[in-house]
Structures are given as C-alpha cells and as structure tokens.
Amino acid sequence: NAGVMQNPRHLVRRRGQEARLRCSPMKGHSHVYWYRQLPEEGLKFMVYLQKENIIDESGMPKERFSAEFPKEGPSILRIQQVVRGDSAAYFCASSPRVDRPSQETQYFGPGTRLLVL
C-alpha cells in the first residue's frame, strides 16, 4: 500500500542550477498538489495538476518555476536558476477524483528538502 512517493528526499544545488523534484501519487489518485514550506513557516500551496493538465497554479512564482504531470510517469516540479531563497521543503500531495461534496482530503509525501548553496 504505497503512499505518495517523492524523490529525491534531499537535493543540494548551487545558485543558478536547475532542480527537478518528482512525485508519484498514491495508487488510485489522479490529482497532484505541490506545496512549499519555508523554514519556520506554514505550508503554502503552489500548484494543482491532473494528468496532462494544470488546474490551479495560483501559488506558483511567475518565473523559474514550472510543473507538469504527464500521461505516463510522475509529476515534476522544476525550478530553473535556483536562488538561496528557494531553499525549502517541497511537499507533494495527492487525492482521488471526487465528484460530490466530501471530506476526502489530500495525503502527503515525505517531501524533498532543497538546499541551495
């Protein structure tokens, strides 16, 4: 009963490099969410995707950040030209498709801790 999987768990990058974070949702879940948690802060929503579609990217920084969830394979959060302020824990969550009101919620992966030197 695999939960949400993320890799790598830890990622170190130098300023200006690219970071790629991967997320495989829980089995049976078709919706993926990315959140960022800066040190000593709460989780902040970044983006919500379904297969091949971005549904809500209202929390994504306008530059350098992009996300995808292809038909095959994991969801990818990509950060180009990383800066020190990108250092954070990036959590992916997934949920099943829900067509009616419900208390169904999201289940989180273990996170990727990005450190930018």
Added chain:
Amino acid sequence: RKEVEQDPGPFNVPEGATVAFNCTYSNSASQSFFWYRQDCRKEPKLLMSVYSSGNEDGRFTAQLNRASQYISLLIRDSKLSDSATYLCVVRRSNFGNEKLTFGTGTRLTIIP
C-alpha cells in the same frame, strides 16, 4: 491578515494533561476543515476532519463555529507521542479536489 491564524505556541504540557488549540479563518466561504499534525522534518498527516456538529476520535475532539469562523482541537490525557506541530487546515469548497490553506501551526511538547 493571514487566511488561517493559529497561536504558534510552544505549548509545554505535562503528560496526562488536557490541552486545547484554537484557530481562526478569514474566508467565510470556507466549507471544509481539518487538523493535520506534523512531526519534526516530516510530512503533514491528517489527524481528523472537523464537522459542523463537532466530532471526537478517541482522545481528540474537534469543534467548528462557523459564525465566529473558529476551529478548536482538544487533546485529553496527553501522551508523549502527541508532541508535534498541529496544523489547522481550511478548504474553500466541499469538494476534495481543491487546494488546502494551512495555518502556521501550533507546536506542542508533552513533558514526562
């Protein structure tokens, strides 16, 4: 003003005591409410959903006051394993597929 506000604590409570956390939310259109817990350097895990009529799960009781836009969590007979950060979480809709809005969390330490 933050969408979800919590007292950051820390709360240092002796084992066996009862502790209560409060949370307020600013968007009156919010429909779904949850408490998650987050252990140090781990992912958030769902503790319980919060229903309008209030609900209980073992030693944990959650209450919702829509008129005051206020959510509470009560932990009775606290255990050492309850030490964690408790996150108040709000969702605008009743449907599962929408972003969650998190408070910054309340840190709880249970003292032996």
